[in-house]
Amino acid sequence: MSSGSGRTEVPGSTRKVNPAHTRVGDVDPEAQVYVSVYVRPRATLDWVDDAAGEPPAQRRYASREEWAAEHGADPADLEKVQSFADQAGLTVVNVDAARSKLTLRGTAAQVASAFGAHFEGMYRAGDDSDSYRARSGPLSVPADLADVVTGVFGIDDRPQAHPHLRRAKPEAKAHAGTSYTPVQVAEAYAFPTAADGRGETVGIIELGGGFATDDLSTYFAGLGLSNPSVTAVSVAGAQNAPGQDTNADGEVMLDIEVVGATANAAAIAVYFAPNTDQGFVDALSTAVHDATNKPSVISVSWGQSEDSYSAQTRNQMEQIFTEAAALGVTVTVASGDNGSPDSVTDGKQHVDFPAAAPHALACGGTSLEATGATITSETTWNDGKGGGATGGGVSRQFPLPSYQAQAKVPDNVDSK
Numbered sequence: 001m002s003s004g005s006g007r008t009e010v011p012g013s014t015r016k017v018n019p020a021h022t023r024v025g026d027v028d029p030e031a032q033v034y035v036s037v038y039v040r041p042r043a044t045l046d047w048v049d050d051a052a053g054e055p056p057a058q059r060r061y062a063s064r065e066e067w068a069a070e071h072g073a074d075p076a077d078l079e080k081v082q083s084f085a086d087q088a089g090l091t092v093v094n095v096d097a098a099r100s101k102l103t104l105r106g107t108a109a110q111v112a113s114a115f116g117a118h119f120e121g122m123y124r125a126g127d128d129s130d131s132y133r134a135r136s137g138p139l140s141v142p143a144d145l146a147d148v149v150t151g152v153f154g155i156d157d158r159p160q161a162h163p164h165l166r167r168a169k170p171e172a173k174a175h176a177g178t179s180y181t182p183v184q185v186a187e188a189y190a191f192p193t194a195a196d197g198r199g200e201t202v203g204i205i206e207l208g209g210g211f212a213t214d215d216l217s218t219y220f221a222g223l224g225l226s227n228p229s230v231t232a233v234s235v236a237g238a239q240n241a242p243g244q245d246t247n248a249d250g251e252v253m254l255d256i257e258v259v260g261a262t263a264n265a266a267a268i269a270v271y272f273a274p275n276t277d278q279g280f281v282d283a284l285s286t287a288v289h290d291a292t293n294k295p296s297v298i299s300v301s302w303g304q305s306e307d308s309y310s311a312q313t314r315n316q317m318e319q320i321f322t323e324a325a326a327l328g329v330t331v332t333v334a335s336g337d338n339g340s341p342d343s344v345t346d347g348k349q350h351v352d353f354p355a356a357a358p359h360a361l362a363c364g365g366t367s368l369e370a371t372g373a374t375i376t377s378e379t380t381w382n383d384g385k386g387g388g389a390t391g392g393g394v395s396r397q398f399p400l401p402s403y404q405a406q407a408k409v410p411d412n413v414d415s416k
Contacts, residue, residue: 007116008146012311013139015156017120024131025122029109033133034093034236036278037102038151038285038316039077041323043070048325048359052403061328064291068098071326077148078102084142088114099285100150108133116140117155125159132158132276151316153278160277160309161207161302163251164334164352166388180368182261183223188370197266203287203295204255204268207275207302209248210240211256219257220264228260228268231293235273235283251301259299269293275302277313280354284317288324288331298324300333300360305342306353306397314353314397321359333360336391339382348414351393358401365390 051059062071081102082092090106104111112119116139123134135156141149180188211230220227232240242249252270259268269290273283280302287298306314324331336342336352344350355362365381382389394412 006143007140008143009138009140010115010149010152010312012313012315013152014137015135015310017123017134017136018125018158021123021125021134021158023121023134024124027108027119027122027133029107031108031133033106033108033111033154035090035104035106035111035115035152035154036282037081037104037149038153038281038319039073039081039100039102039148040150041071041100041319042074045071045322045326048322049402059328062326064098064289064294064327067289067323067327068291071323072097073100080145080148084145085114090114096289098291099289101282101285111155115152115155123158129159132156134158150319151281151312153281153313153316154276157274157276157278159275160280160313161275161304163208163248164301164303164337164391165247165251165254166337167250178369180370181223182258183225184370185368186262187373188368188375190373191262195263197263199265200263200297201267201269201293201295202259202263203290203293203298204252204259204270205280205283205287205298205300205302206248206252206255206270206272207238207279207283208241208272209245209250209252210242210272211249211252211270212242215253216256216260219253220260223261225261225264228256228264228266230256230260230268230270233269233271233286233290233293235271235286236279238272238274238279240270240272255299255301267293269295277309281313281316281320284320284331284354288320288327288329296329298329298331300331300354303334303336303352303355305344305350306356306395307344307350309353311397314357317354318357318359318398321354321357325359331360332363333357334391335362335364337365337388338391339389340391340393342391342393349393349412351395352391353397355391356393356395356398358395358398362392364392 090104094103117135118137120134122131124131271283271287273279333355335355340349342350366378367381369377396415
C-alpha cells in the first residue's frame with residue numbers, strides 16, 4: 001500500500017496504543033534505538049509442505065550451511081537496505097544473510113524519520129513495570145524496498161508475551177492428586193530409555209528471568225541425574241538474570257529441568273531475549289539459524305493471544321518456523337494456560353500465539369494419573385476459573401495448513 005511521497009507501508013506493521021497502559025512521558029528523540037529489519041528470502045519454501053506427507057526420514061531437509069548459501073537473503077536486497085540506512089543517517093550494526101536480517105542503529109528521531117513512525121510517547125503497563133516506547137499507525141519504506149522488506153521491529157518496544165507457568169493455589173494443592181517428576185512422566189509415555197539426547201542440542205527461548213547453576217545441581221542431584229550441559233545465549237543484550245522476576249525464573253528453571261531430566265545427555269542452549277516483538281522474533285531466528293549450538297529441537301513456553309501481535313510479527317515468526325521445518329528443526333510451543341479465551345475478556349475465543357503458527361508444534365496440557373508405565377487416566381487440564389486450563393483453539397489469522405487438511409479441524413467458533 002502506498003503511503004505517499006514515494007513510500008510504501010510495511011505490510012502488517014500497524015500498531016495501536018494499549019488503552020489499559022498509562023502514558024508517562026515523551027520519547028527522548030536522542031535515545032539510541034536498535035532496529036531489526038528482515039528482508040525476503042532468496043527462494044520460496046513451498047517444498048516444505050510438499051514433503052509433509054512423506055515419512056520424516058524421507059523428507060528433504062537443508063543443512064544450515066546449505067541454507068546460508070542457497071536460501072538466505074539476496075545480497076542485492078541487503079545492499080539496497082544498507083544504502084537506504086546510509087541515506088537516513090542510520091548505522092548498519094550487523095548483516096546476517098542466513099537470517100535475512102540487518103540490525104540498524106540510530107536516534108529515535110532518525111529511526112522515526114527513516115521508517116515513518118509516529119511515536120505516541122513513553123507508556124507503562126503497570127506501576128512495577130518498565131516504561132516503553134509506543135507508536136501508532138503503520139511503518140513505511142521507500143517504494144524501491146516495497147517488495148524487499150518483510151518486517152521492521154524495535155521501534156515500539158512494548159512487552160509482548162507472558163511465560164506459560166501456573167503455580168497451584170493453596171486450596172488447589174489440598175485437593176491435588178499425585179505429582180510426578182519429569183522422569184516419571186517420561187516413563188508413563190514410554191519415552192525410549194536409550195534415547196538420552198546424546199549428540200543433540202535443545203534450544204529454549206526465554207524472554208526474561210534466569211537460572212542459577214547451584215539450583216539446577218540440587219534439582220538434578222535429587223533425581224539421581226548428572227547436570228546437563230546448559231549454555232546461556234544472549235540475544236540483543238539480554239542476559240541470564242535470575243532473581244529479578246520470580247515468575248519468569250520459574251519458567252526458565254522448569255523448562256531446563258524438564259528437558260534435562262528427559263534427555264539428560266542433550267546439550268541445552270537457553271536463548272535470553274528482551275520481552276518485545278523484536279526480542280521474540282530475533283530469539284527464534286537466532287536459535288533456528290545457530291550454526292554454533294545447532295539445536296535440533298526448540299522449546300517455547302511464552303505467548304499471548306494471537307491478536308495482541310501485529311500482523312508483521314505473526315508473519316515473520318511463521319516464516320522463521322517454516323525455515324526451521326526446512327532445516328529439520330522441530331519447534332514446540334505451549335498453547336497457553338488460561339483456557340480458550342486466553343485471558344481476553346471480550347467473551348470470544350482467542351488461540352495463543354505463537355502456538356497458532358502453522359509450522360509450530362502446539363502443545364496443550366493434560367491432567368495425568370499413572371502407575372509406573374501405565375496411564376490410568378488422562379484428561380484435558382482444566383482446574384476451573386482462577387485455577388488455569390490448557391489453551392487451544394483455531395486461528396483466526398492463519399488459514400488451515402495443508403498438512404491438517406484431513407484432520408477434521410472445526411471452524412473457529414467466532415469467525416466460522
